[in-house]
Every structure is written in structure tokens, then in C-alpha cells.
Amino acid sequence: GAVVSQHPSWVICKSGTSVKIECRSLDFQATTMFWYRQFPKQSLMLMATSNEGSKATYEQGVEKDKFLINHASLTLSTLTVTSAHPEDSSFYICRASKYTEAFFGQGTRLTVV
């Protein structure tokens, strides 16, 4: 199956700093990438949908100025958590869409201290 690489797999940062998470589709062009957040023992929560070359569409309740999403190419999307706070600590995971198939990244465990 197709491969989606997400980096870093884990990161610890200080409160107030920004963190960038990358999501790359390695062997196919993803016209749409999705970013999810997952709290412990809960299901995935869609944060935003990003299409190459256009602004991301954020779900209700997600702060677009805090969670900056850039989809600069058909193989790369980035999520930047700006001015991170401890409540932003979570598991973030991306998904690249190829037709109706679903390919997920490995996820990033963010801990803000």
C-alpha cells in the first residue's frame, strides 16, 4: 500500500514555542490531506482538511491561527502548533487521500511542558 511519512514521531516543547509537524506522501500525489487530533482512549477528531495550493478548511471549534496548516505540494502538508500550551498536548495524525483510500501517517505525540 501507499506510504505516508509523518515526522517527528514525538516532540517535547516548552510552553509558548511553536512546533511543526510534517506529513509526506512518499509514493503518490495526495490532492487532499487531513489532520486529526486524538485524545487518550478517544476516537480521531478531524481538525482540518487541506488541499494542495489552497487554504485549509478548519472544523468548527479549531483555531486556525493556532493550528497553521500548509499544503505546499501534492506530497507535503505541514501542521504548525503556534504558541503551544500544555492543553495542546495530544496525539496528532495526518491522512493522505488517494481516491477513496485512506493512508495514515505514524502520528506525532506532542507534549508541551
Add this chain to the structure above:
Amino acid sequence: KNEVEQSPQNLTAQEGEFITINCSYSVGISALHWLQQHPGGGIVSLFMLSSGKKKHGRLIATINIQEKHSSLHITASHPRDSAVYICAVSTFGGATNKLIFGTGTLLAVQP
């Protein structure tokens, strides 16, 4: 009521047992996905189904479109199968291919 329901929520089995996880949905779909997530890990796509049955190794997935129901079977279960299994559906409409997720089934296979 959730649009995608899974059962059971938790399942404990002994190694070697045959396991079935069920998924029912109430919306029109273009495809149904079975996903696997190990503790603290990423998500692996096991199957994508739009009709019939698929098999990969010890895993079998079936879907009944008329009844809006799918099952994931694991034959000869092994402790390494312990994970959360998630049913998700792709709905019709638009090009964004959003997924609706079930709440997941936590499977523990004991040696």
C-alpha cells in the same frame, strides 16, 4: 445515535480464538475501512471495502451493503493482534473524502 456503531467496545480473547468485530452504519457510503491502531501508535489501513469480502492473511472483512453492516474476523488470534480496531466510512458527496469513524474496539488477546 452515532452514524457508525461498533461492537463490542472491548474484547478479550485467548490466543487461537476466532474473533469477530461488527460495524453498522446509518449513512450512504462509497467505501468502508477497517483500521488498526496499536497503543501509542499510528493507524494502519487493513481493508477498504465497497462490496463483498476481502481476505489478507488471518484477517477477513465482509460487508453487506443492503443491511449496512460489516464484520472484521481474525482467525487463529495471536497476542500481537492486540490493538484498537476502528471502522470508518467514506461518505458520498464532494471531493474531500471525509471519514466518519466508529468508536473503536479494544482487543486484547491473551497468551
